[in-house]
Amino acid sequence: MPLIRKAEPRDAEALSALMERTFRDTFEAVNSPGNMLIHCQASYSHAMQSREIRDPTIDTLVSEHDGQLVGFAQLRGARCKASTEAARPFEIQRLYVTKAWHGKGVAQGLMHEIIGLATNCGADLIWLGVWENNPRAIAFYEKHGFMQAGAHVFLLGLDPQRDLLMTRVIDPA
Ligand SMILES: CC(C)(COP(=O)(O)OP(=O)(O)OC[C@H]1O[C@@H](n2cnc3c(N)ncnc32)[C@H](O)[C@@H]1OP(=O)(O)O)[C@@H](O)C(=O)NCCC(=O)NCCS
Numbered sequence: 484m485p486l487i488r489k490a491e492p493r494d495a496e497a498l499s500a501l502m503e504r505t506f507r508d509t510f511e512a513v514n515s516p517g518n519m520l521i522h523c524q525a526s527y528s529h530a531m532q533s534r535e536i537r538d539p540t541i542d543t544l545v546s547e548h549d550g551q552l553v554g555f556a557q558l559r560g561a562r563c564k565a566s567t568e569a570a571r572p573f574e575i576q577r578l579y580v581t582k583a584w585h586g587k588g589v590a591q592g593l594m595h596e597i598i599g600l601a602t603n604c605g606a607d608l609i610w611l612g613v614w615e616n617n618p619r620a621i622a623f624y625e626k627h628g629f630m631q632a633g634a635h636v637f638l639l640g641l642d643p644q645r646d647l648l649m650t651r652v653i654d655p656a
Pocket of ligand 1: 509581
């Protein structure tokens with residue numbers, strides 16, 4: 484089973500490649516090549532991952548199997564866009580696992596770590612945005628206690644898409 488650890492600066496190149504690959508695997512078939520390219524160029528460069536891994540406001544977790552990265556999550560304490568009473572919200576910005584590891588508990592392991600991290604930093608709510616046309620991810624989040632709490636626009640390249648906002652309250656430790 485893959486191990487979960489915090490990303491280190493040496494992971495930047497492999498992580499940027501994994502980010503682009505998993506994003507394309509998930510969304511390429513149902514989005515235009517132009518919009519995919521704009522998004523990938525703006526989001527997944529090696530330099531950007533080097534910065535994000537070192538950014539103290541972002542937690543980057545990776546899941547590693549036999550020296551290969553097979554999943555990751557990026558998290559940050561950030562104001563929730565949904566209408567909630569949260570005082571200390573924590574955002575799951577990205578959570579992706581390679582196709583070969585879907586349904587095998589890797590995402591579940593990452594979610595377990597995410598909830599632990601959020602709890603340890605005193606967060607009272609975890610939130611995320613997920614494309615309305617991503618039923619597997621929505622089912623996964625519902626399985627882990629998230630509920631729909633609104634929607635917002637996510638710009639994929641030049642295409643304004645509707646993301647569902649999902650939230651999960653954290654019980655005080
Ligand atoms: C979202 C993701 C992290 C979930 O991890 P996973 O290992 O696939 O999750 P699980 O298999 O534990 O749970 C997914 C649930 O969706 C169900 N499911 C599978 N395909 C589905 C579909 N097309 N529609 C609805 N539900 C679906 C599964 O049966 C499972 O529920 P179950 O355990 O009750 O049977 C993973 O699929 C992934 O990386 N996807 C691509 C990237 C992505 O979409 N990230 C989220 C961006 S917000």
